[in-house]
Amino acid sequence: MCRDCGELGVIEPATDVDHIEPHKGDRKLFWDRKNWQSLCHRCHSRKTAREVFHGGGGSKN
Secondary structure, three states, X not given: OOHHHHHOOOOOXXXXXXXXXXXXXXXXXXXXXXXXXXXXXXXXXXXXXXXXXXXXXXXXX
């Protein structure tokens, strides 16, 4: 299930694996399973756009 949707009480299947902290090419961080979370495509796209266009960090947690 999508972690972000779940925090809002919405049940939505997860389709994407997201890196909580952007790996920025760091292979160790890329493969660190503790840095992964499940998101639906909509939430993943929104988070990625925030990181890329607004300089936002990882998750809101």
